Amino acid sequence: MIVVMQRDSTQAHLEGVKGRIEGHGLKAQVSEGVERTVVGVLGQTYRELKDELELLPGVSEVVLISKPYKLSSREFKPEDTIVKVGDISIGGDEVVVMAGPCAVESEKQMLTTAWEVKKAGAHILRGGAFKPRSSPYSFRGMGVQGLQLLAKAREETGLPVITEVMSTEDVGMVAQYADILQIGSRNAQNFNLLDAVGKVRKPVMVKRGFAASYEEWLLAAEYVLSGGNSQVILCERGIRTFETATRFTLDLAAIPMIKNLSHLPIISDPSHSTGKTNLVPPMVLASVAAGAHGLIVEVHPDPATAMCDGAQALTFEIFNQTMGQLNDVAAALGRGRVKVAV
Ligand code: PEP
Ligand code: MN
16 A cells, blocks of 8 residues: 655654554655655555554545555556666666676676777676576676676776676675676576665666566565665566577567556566577667667677677677667657767
8 A cells, every 4th residue: 555645744744654654563665756755555454554544644645556566566656767877867768778798708808898889879788797597517607707897897988887696695795896786587586685685775677587477577676676775677588488489588568568567667688588699689679669768788799609698699780780770769759869979
Protein backbone atom coordinates (compact mmCIF):
# COMPACT_ATOMS: atom_id res chain seq x y z
CA MET A 1 0.00 0.00 0.00
CA ILE A 2 1.09 3.59 -0.53
CA VAL A 3 0.22 6.67 1.44
CA VAL A 4 -0.25 9.74 -0.75
CA MET A 5 0.45 12.92 1.18
CA GLN A 6 -1.54 16.12 0.70
CA ARG A 7 0.20 18.78 -1.37
CA ASP A 8 0.41 21.16 1.61
CA SER A 9 1.47 18.50 4.11
CA THR A 10 4.43 19.30 6.33
CA GLN A 11 7.58 17.43 7.34
CA ALA A 12 5.92 16.80 10.71
CA HIS A 13 2.97 15.12 8.97
CA LEU A 14 5.39 12.94 7.04
CA GLU A 15 7.26 11.97 10.20
CA GLY A 16 3.94 11.14 11.84
CA VAL A 17 3.00 8.78 9.01
CA LYS A 18 6.43 7.12 9.00
CA GLY A 19 6.29 6.69 12.77
CA ARG A 20 2.88 5.05 12.63
CA ILE A 21 3.98 2.64 9.89
CA GLU A 22 7.19 1.72 11.70
CA GLY A 23 5.25 1.34 14.94
CA HIS A 24 3.47 -1.58 13.29
CA GLY A 25 6.79 -3.26 12.51
CA LEU A 26 6.55 -2.27 8.84
CA LYS A 27 9.00 -0.30 6.71
CA ALA A 28 8.25 3.17 5.32
CA GLN A 29 9.92 4.32 2.13
CA VAL A 30 9.41 7.91 1.03
CA SER A 31 9.40 9.02 -2.60
CA GLU A 32 9.33 12.76 -3.19
CA GLY A 33 7.88 13.17 -6.68
CA VAL A 34 7.35 16.37 -8.61
CA GLU A 35 3.60 16.09 -8.20
CA ARG A 36 3.29 14.45 -4.82
CA THR A 37 5.08 12.80 -1.94
CA VAL A 38 4.18 9.18 -1.33
CA VAL A 39 5.18 6.75 1.37
CA GLY A 40 5.47 3.09 0.46
CA VAL A 41 4.38 0.71 3.22
CA LEU A 42 6.54 -2.38 2.95
CA GLY A 43 5.87 -5.69 4.63
CA GLN A 44 2.73 -7.67 5.41
CA THR A 45 0.02 -5.02 5.29
CA TYR A 46 -3.65 -5.53 6.13
CA ARG A 47 -6.94 -3.88 5.21
CA GLU A 48 -7.55 -2.06 8.52
CA LEU A 49 -4.22 -0.26 8.24
CA LYS A 50 -5.58 1.67 5.25
CA ASP A 51 -8.33 3.25 7.37
CA GLU A 52 -5.94 3.98 10.20
CA LEU A 53 -3.37 5.75 8.01
CA GLU A 54 -5.99 7.65 6.06
CA LEU A 55 -7.06 9.44 9.27
CA LEU A 56 -3.58 10.82 9.97
CA PRO A 57 -3.02 14.55 9.43
CA GLY A 58 -1.45 15.44 6.06
CA VAL A 59 -2.63 12.25 4.35
CA SER A 60 -4.57 12.62 1.10
CA GLU A 61 -5.34 8.94 0.44
CA VAL A 62 -4.05 5.42 0.95
CA VAL A 63 -3.91 3.28 -2.16
CA LEU A 64 -3.58 -0.49 -2.20
CA ILE A 65 -1.07 -1.65 -4.80
CA SER A 66 -2.31 -4.79 -6.42
CA LYS A 67 1.08 -5.88 -7.80
CA PRO A 68 3.51 -7.87 -5.65
CA TYR A 69 6.24 -5.39 -6.56
CA LYS A 70 5.55 -2.00 -5.01
CA LEU A 71 8.49 0.42 -5.20
CA SER A 72 9.25 -0.49 -8.80
CA SER A 73 5.63 0.01 -9.90
CA ARG A 74 4.18 2.98 -11.77
CA GLU A 75 1.46 3.14 -9.13
CA PHE A 76 4.08 4.01 -6.53
CA LYS A 77 5.89 6.53 -8.74
CA PRO A 78 4.07 7.77 -11.84
CA GLU A 79 6.98 9.81 -13.22
CA ASP A 80 9.98 8.19 -14.93
CA THR A 81 13.07 7.59 -12.83
CA ILE A 82 16.22 9.12 -14.23
CA VAL A 83 19.42 7.42 -13.10
CA LYS A 84 22.36 9.82 -13.15
CA VAL A 85 25.90 8.67 -13.82
CA GLY A 86 28.06 11.80 -13.73
CA ASP A 87 26.38 14.08 -16.25
CA ILE A 88 24.74 11.19 -18.14
CA SER A 89 21.01 10.67 -17.58
CA ILE A 90 19.57 7.19 -18.12
CA GLY A 91 15.78 7.07 -18.42
CA GLY A 92 15.14 10.29 -20.31
CA ASP A 93 14.89 11.11 -24.01
CA GLU A 94 18.52 10.57 -24.89
CA VAL A 95 19.52 7.04 -25.93
CA VAL A 96 22.43 6.06 -23.69
CA VAL A 97 24.88 3.59 -25.18
CA MET A 98 27.09 1.30 -23.10
CA ALA A 99 29.69 -0.54 -25.15
CA GLY A 100 32.85 -2.57 -24.76
CA PRO A 101 34.11 -6.11 -24.69
CA CYS A 102 32.37 -9.01 -23.02
CA ALA A 103 35.43 -9.52 -20.81
CA VAL A 104 38.42 -7.40 -19.87
CA GLU A 105 41.37 -9.28 -21.41
CA SER A 106 44.35 -6.91 -21.39
CA GLU A 107 45.31 -3.27 -20.99
CA LYS A 108 45.76 -2.83 -24.73
CA GLN A 109 42.39 -4.43 -25.55
CA MET A 110 40.58 -2.30 -22.95
CA LEU A 111 42.18 1.03 -23.79
CA THR A 112 41.87 0.63 -27.56
CA THR A 113 38.22 -0.37 -27.22
CA ALA A 114 37.45 2.45 -24.79
CA TRP A 115 38.83 5.09 -27.18
CA GLU A 116 37.11 3.57 -30.22
CA VAL A 117 33.67 3.27 -28.63
CA LYS A 118 34.01 6.78 -27.26
CA LYS A 119 34.86 8.11 -30.73
CA ALA A 120 31.78 6.36 -32.11
CA GLY A 121 29.58 8.09 -29.51
CA ALA A 122 29.22 5.59 -26.65
CA HIS A 123 28.59 7.11 -23.22
CA ILE A 124 29.60 4.27 -20.89
CA LEU A 125 32.25 1.55 -21.11
CA ARG A 126 31.37 -2.07 -20.37
CA GLY A 127 33.74 -4.94 -19.56
CA GLY A 128 33.42 -8.03 -17.39
CA ALA A 129 36.06 -8.74 -14.76
CA PHE A 130 34.04 -11.50 -13.11
CA LYS A 131 32.43 -13.67 -15.78
CA PRO A 132 29.58 -16.11 -15.21
CA ARG A 133 30.42 -18.96 -17.62
CA SER A 134 28.35 -22.03 -18.36
CA SER A 135 31.50 -24.16 -18.28
CA PRO A 136 33.98 -24.01 -15.39
CA TYR A 137 36.78 -24.49 -17.95
CA SER A 138 36.00 -21.27 -19.85
CA PHE A 139 37.78 -17.96 -19.17
CA ARG A 140 36.18 -16.59 -16.01
CA GLY A 141 37.62 -13.08 -16.05
CA MET A 142 40.65 -11.22 -14.71
CA GLY A 143 39.04 -10.38 -11.37
CA VAL A 144 40.41 -7.38 -9.52
CA GLN A 145 43.08 -6.81 -12.19
CA GLY A 146 40.25 -6.42 -14.68
CA LEU A 147 38.60 -3.85 -12.41
CA GLN A 148 41.87 -1.92 -12.28
CA LEU A 149 42.07 -1.88 -16.07
CA LEU A 150 38.50 -0.59 -16.28
CA ALA A 151 39.43 2.19 -13.86
CA LYS A 152 42.46 3.02 -15.98
CA ALA A 153 40.34 3.20 -19.13
CA ARG A 154 37.93 5.53 -17.31
CA GLU A 155 40.80 7.74 -16.18
CA GLU A 156 42.13 8.06 -19.71
CA THR A 157 38.87 8.43 -21.65
CA GLY A 158 36.53 9.88 -19.05
CA LEU A 159 33.95 7.14 -19.78
CA PRO A 160 32.16 5.79 -16.69
CA VAL A 161 32.26 2.00 -16.40
CA ILE A 162 29.72 -0.76 -15.86
CA THR A 163 30.80 -4.20 -14.72
CA GLU A 164 29.20 -7.31 -13.28
CA VAL A 165 29.34 -8.33 -9.65
CA MET A 166 28.74 -12.02 -9.11
CA SER A 167 29.03 -12.58 -5.40
CA THR A 168 27.93 -10.87 -2.23
CA GLU A 169 31.50 -10.80 -0.85
CA ASP A 170 32.73 -8.85 -3.89
CA VAL A 171 30.09 -6.11 -3.80
CA GLY A 172 32.16 -3.65 -1.74
CA MET A 173 35.24 -4.13 -3.89
CA VAL A 174 33.43 -3.92 -7.25
CA ALA A 175 31.59 -0.82 -6.03
CA GLN A 176 34.94 0.87 -5.41
CA TYR A 177 35.78 0.62 -9.11
CA ALA A 178 32.46 0.59 -10.98
CA ASP A 179 30.14 3.48 -11.77
CA ILE A 180 27.27 1.03 -12.38
CA LEU A 181 27.07 -2.46 -10.87
CA GLN A 182 25.63 -5.09 -13.17
CA ILE A 183 23.57 -8.02 -11.94
CA GLY A 184 23.75 -10.70 -14.60
CA SER A 185 20.92 -12.80 -15.93
CA ARG A 186 22.08 -15.85 -14.01
CA ASN A 187 22.11 -13.94 -10.74
CA ALA A 188 18.81 -12.16 -11.23
CA GLN A 189 17.27 -14.34 -8.52
CA ASN A 190 20.28 -14.42 -6.22
CA PHE A 191 18.37 -12.66 -3.49
CA ASN A 192 21.32 -12.22 -1.13
CA LEU A 193 23.28 -10.51 -3.90
CA LEU A 194 20.29 -8.28 -4.72
CA ASP A 195 20.04 -7.37 -1.02
CA ALA A 196 23.75 -6.55 -0.98
CA VAL A 197 23.63 -4.18 -3.97
CA GLY A 198 20.56 -2.57 -2.41
CA LYS A 199 22.86 -1.24 0.31
CA VAL A 200 25.29 0.33 -2.17
CA ARG A 201 24.85 3.95 -3.14
CA LYS A 202 25.70 3.48 -6.80
CA PRO A 203 23.44 2.66 -9.76
CA VAL A 204 22.64 -1.01 -10.31
CA MET A 205 21.58 -2.56 -13.61
CA VAL A 206 19.39 -5.63 -13.14
CA LYS A 207 19.43 -7.88 -16.19
CA ARG A 208 16.38 -10.01 -16.81
CA GLY A 209 16.77 -13.62 -15.74
CA PHE A 210 16.59 -15.59 -18.99
CA ALA A 211 13.58 -17.49 -17.69
CA ALA A 212 12.06 -14.63 -15.70
CA SER A 213 8.59 -13.20 -16.17
CA TYR A 214 8.16 -9.43 -16.01
CA GLU A 215 6.86 -9.85 -12.50
CA GLU A 216 9.88 -11.87 -11.35
CA TRP A 217 12.21 -9.35 -12.99
CA LEU A 218 10.50 -6.40 -11.30
CA LEU A 219 10.60 -8.26 -8.00
CA ALA A 220 14.38 -8.61 -8.48
CA ALA A 221 14.53 -4.82 -8.89
CA GLU A 222 12.28 -4.54 -5.82
CA TYR A 223 14.97 -6.22 -3.70
CA VAL A 224 17.44 -3.50 -4.64
CA LEU A 225 14.93 -0.68 -4.18
CA SER A 226 13.68 -1.99 -0.85
CA GLY A 227 17.28 -2.06 0.37
CA GLY A 228 17.26 1.72 -0.06
CA ASN A 229 19.00 2.02 -3.44
CA SER A 230 16.68 3.90 -5.79
CA GLN A 231 19.11 4.00 -8.73
CA VAL A 232 18.01 0.90 -10.61
CA ILE A 233 18.16 0.29 -14.37
CA LEU A 234 16.48 -2.72 -16.01
CA CYS A 235 17.99 -4.57 -18.98
CA GLU A 236 16.14 -6.87 -21.38
CA ARG A 237 18.72 -9.41 -22.54
CA GLY A 238 16.64 -12.12 -24.14
CA ILE A 239 14.80 -15.13 -22.79
CA ARG A 240 14.96 -18.87 -23.40
CA THR A 241 12.46 -20.05 -25.98
CA PHE A 242 12.22 -23.10 -28.25
CA GLU A 243 14.23 -21.28 -30.93
CA THR A 244 17.83 -22.41 -31.25
CA ALA A 245 18.99 -20.34 -34.24
CA THR A 246 19.55 -17.40 -31.90
CA ARG A 247 21.23 -17.63 -28.51
CA PHE A 248 18.14 -16.32 -26.70
CA THR A 249 15.03 -14.51 -27.95
CA LEU A 250 15.04 -10.74 -27.56
CA ASP A 251 11.66 -9.83 -26.11
CA LEU A 252 11.14 -6.43 -27.69
CA ALA A 253 7.63 -6.09 -26.30
CA ALA A 254 9.21 -6.08 -22.84
CA ILE A 255 10.40 -2.54 -23.52
CA PRO A 256 7.01 -0.81 -23.86
CA MET A 257 5.44 -3.24 -21.37
CA ILE A 258 7.98 -2.53 -18.65
CA LYS A 259 7.53 1.19 -19.30
CA ASN A 260 3.84 0.71 -18.53
CA LEU A 261 4.42 -1.32 -15.41
CA SER A 262 7.40 0.52 -13.97
CA HIS A 263 9.03 3.94 -13.71
CA LEU A 264 12.53 2.47 -13.96
CA PRO A 265 14.73 3.00 -17.03
CA ILE A 266 14.85 0.06 -19.43
CA ILE A 267 17.72 -0.68 -21.76
CA SER A 268 18.26 -3.46 -24.29
CA ASP A 269 21.09 -5.94 -24.84
CA PRO A 270 21.05 -7.03 -28.48
CA SER A 271 24.35 -8.92 -28.05
CA HIS A 272 23.52 -11.64 -25.53
CA SER A 273 19.95 -11.96 -26.78
CA THR A 274 20.94 -12.80 -30.36
CA GLY A 275 24.44 -14.23 -29.94
CA LYS A 276 25.25 -13.31 -33.54
CA THR A 277 27.14 -10.27 -34.78
CA ASN A 278 24.99 -9.78 -37.89
CA LEU A 279 21.79 -9.67 -35.84
CA VAL A 280 23.04 -7.04 -33.41
CA PRO A 281 22.74 -3.88 -35.59
CA PRO A 282 19.10 -4.48 -36.61
CA MET A 283 18.16 -5.26 -33.00
CA VAL A 284 19.93 -2.08 -31.83
CA LEU A 285 17.68 -0.09 -34.14
CA ALA A 286 14.55 -2.06 -33.25
CA SER A 287 15.21 -1.55 -29.53
CA VAL A 288 15.46 2.20 -29.97
CA ALA A 289 12.31 2.20 -32.09
CA ALA A 290 10.55 0.23 -29.32
CA GLY A 291 11.47 2.96 -26.84
CA ALA A 292 14.54 1.62 -25.02
CA HIS A 293 16.27 4.25 -22.91
CA GLY A 294 19.62 2.79 -23.88
CA LEU A 295 21.65 -0.16 -25.08
CA ILE A 296 24.49 -2.34 -23.94
CA VAL A 297 26.53 -3.70 -26.85
CA GLU A 298 29.60 -5.93 -27.02
CA VAL A 299 32.47 -4.56 -29.11
CA HIS A 300 35.91 -6.15 -29.53
CA PRO A 301 39.08 -5.12 -31.42
CA ASP A 302 39.31 -8.61 -32.96
CA PRO A 303 36.18 -10.69 -32.35
CA ALA A 304 37.83 -13.81 -33.80
CA THR A 305 40.33 -13.95 -30.93
CA ALA A 306 37.98 -12.77 -28.16
CA MET A 307 38.22 -14.85 -24.97
CA CYS A 308 34.46 -14.65 -24.50
CA ASP A 309 31.44 -14.11 -26.75
CA GLY A 310 33.40 -13.32 -29.95
CA ALA A 311 30.52 -14.58 -32.11
CA GLN A 312 28.31 -11.70 -31.01
CA ALA A 313 30.92 -8.93 -30.80
CA LEU A 314 30.89 -6.00 -33.19
CA THR A 315 34.11 -4.75 -34.76
CA PHE A 316 34.90 -1.06 -34.29
CA GLU A 317 33.82 -0.41 -37.85
CA ILE A 318 30.43 -2.07 -37.54
CA PHE A 319 29.85 -0.43 -34.16
CA ASN A 320 30.58 2.97 -35.65
CA GLN A 321 28.21 2.36 -38.58
CA THR A 322 25.52 1.10 -36.22
CA MET A 323 25.84 4.22 -34.08
CA GLY A 324 25.25 6.33 -37.19
CA GLN A 325 22.06 4.42 -37.96
CA LEU A 326 21.01 4.59 -34.33
CA ASN A 327 21.30 8.36 -34.55
CA ASP A 328 18.99 8.41 -37.54
CA VAL A 329 16.36 6.30 -35.75
CA ALA A 330 16.65 8.40 -32.58
CA ALA A 331 16.31 11.60 -34.60
CA ALA A 332 13.28 10.23 -36.47
CA LEU A 333 11.63 9.62 -33.11
CA GLY A 334 12.47 13.11 -31.92
CA ARG A 335 14.98 11.80 -29.39
CA GLY A 336 18.38 13.36 -28.78
CA ARG A 337 21.28 12.46 -31.04
CA VAL A 338 23.87 10.31 -29.36
CA LYS A 339 26.95 11.08 -31.39
CA VAL A 340 29.41 13.16 -29.42
CA ALA A 341 32.50 14.90 -30.71
CA VAL A 342 35.73 13.66 -29.14
C1 PEP B 1 27.20 -9.75 -19.69
O1 PEP B 1 26.57 -8.73 -19.98
O2 PEP B 1 28.42 -9.76 -19.59
C2 PEP B 1 26.48 -11.03 -19.47
C3 PEP B 1 27.11 -12.11 -19.02
O3 PEP B 1 25.19 -10.97 -19.79
P1 PEP B 1 23.96 -11.86 -19.24
O4 PEP B 1 24.05 -11.84 -17.76
O5 PEP B 1 22.77 -11.13 -19.77
O6 PEP B 1 24.12 -13.22 -19.86
MN1 MN C 1 29.18 -11.48 -23.09
